[in-house]
Amino acid sequence: MSPAVPAPHLPLAPADVRRAVKVPVEAPRMEREVADVLTFTGLLDSQEHLLLGFGGWRERAAAGKTVEIRMHSECLTGDVFGSARCDCGPQLHEAMKALAENDGVLLYLRQEGRGIGLYNKLDAYALQDTGLDTYAANEALGHGADERDYTAAAQMLVAVGITDVDLLTNNPDKVAQLRSHGITVSHQVHTGVHANPSNVAYLRAKRDVTGHTLDLSPAIAAG
Numbered sequence: 001m002s003p004a005v006p007a008p009h010l011p012l013a014p015a016d017v018r019r020a021v022k023v024p025v026e027a028p029r030m031e032r033e034v035a036d037v038l039t040f041t042g043l044l045d046s047q048e049h050l051l052l053g054f055g056g057w058r059e060r061a062a063a064g065k066t067v068e069i070r071m072h073s074e075c076l077t078g079d080v081f082g083s084a085r086c087d088c089g090p091q092l093h094e095a096m097k098a099l100a101e102n103d104g105v106l107l108y109l110r111q112e113g114r115g116i117g118l119y120n121k122l123d124a125y126a127l128q129d130t131g132l133d134t135y136a137a138n139e140a141l142g143h144g145a146d147e148r149d150y151t152a153a154a155q156m157l158v159a160v161g162i163t164d165v166d167l168l169t170n171n172p173d174k175v176a177q178l179r180s181h182g183i184t185v186s187h188q189v190h191t192g193v194h195a196n197p198s199n200v201a202y203l204r205a206k207r208d209v210t211g212h213t214l215d216l217s218p219a220i221a222a223g
């Protein structure tokens, strides 16, 4: 049973698909797939967000079925260069594999640095190297701990007829924000825990400060 969906806190402005193209995509441990790549007009934050749709995602949406999705926030260092300071790269690849298997949809959201941008994120890294955690570093720079707003993501889903999702995330705020826009989140599907010595403090902060579901083993959590 899905929990009751609260009324949207503001009406979603309609967005439209601007273009759809096919792109061969590959992630580690994944067979090559052709994904539908969609761009949009009318997104409230005017960012160049992308939707990647796999397999029979359109048919699932058209039939009113639950579609598995991930809202992945851009992380150039992790997604492209494989930085081990965070868990973004492994999460992206894990998600693409799962979505390719389940006729799902990836929303690749241009929310670098939890919404503060790449240069600011790198400034925040420098502060973290002096001992601040990932959220305190944002605040020390005069930013919010997490500036992401998922209204545009909800607009993208509605624009392609998706209103019922299984959401691949450990972040409770993503679930709450989507529901506030009237999207049914039937299930929250947790991602794996991709811990390493360089990102364990970051993962611990996500678990302790923002309530991400991250089952860090006692040994790693204490390390």
Ligand SMILES: Nc1nc2c(ncn2[C@@H]2O[C@H](COP(=O)(O)OP(=O)(O)OP(=O)(O)O)[C@@H](O)[C@H]2O)c(=O)[nH]1
Binding pocket: 071, 073, 074, 075, 076, 086, 087, 088, 091, 111, 112, 113, 114, 115, 116, 120, 121, 124, 125, 128, 134, 138, 168, 169, 170, 171, 174, 191, 206, 212
């Ligand atoms: N400001 C800042 N942003 C970071 C830092 N490390 C990663 N990010 C950004 O954080 C975003 C990913 O957020 P996370 O908190 O790792 O994960 P999440 O999206 O909340 O949760 P999941 O859906 O479970 O992945 C990406 O936009 C990254 O660029 C950091 O130390 N500081």
Ligand SMILES: [Zn+2]
Binding pocket: 075, 077, 078, 079, 086, 087, 088, 089
């Ligand atoms: Zn990252």
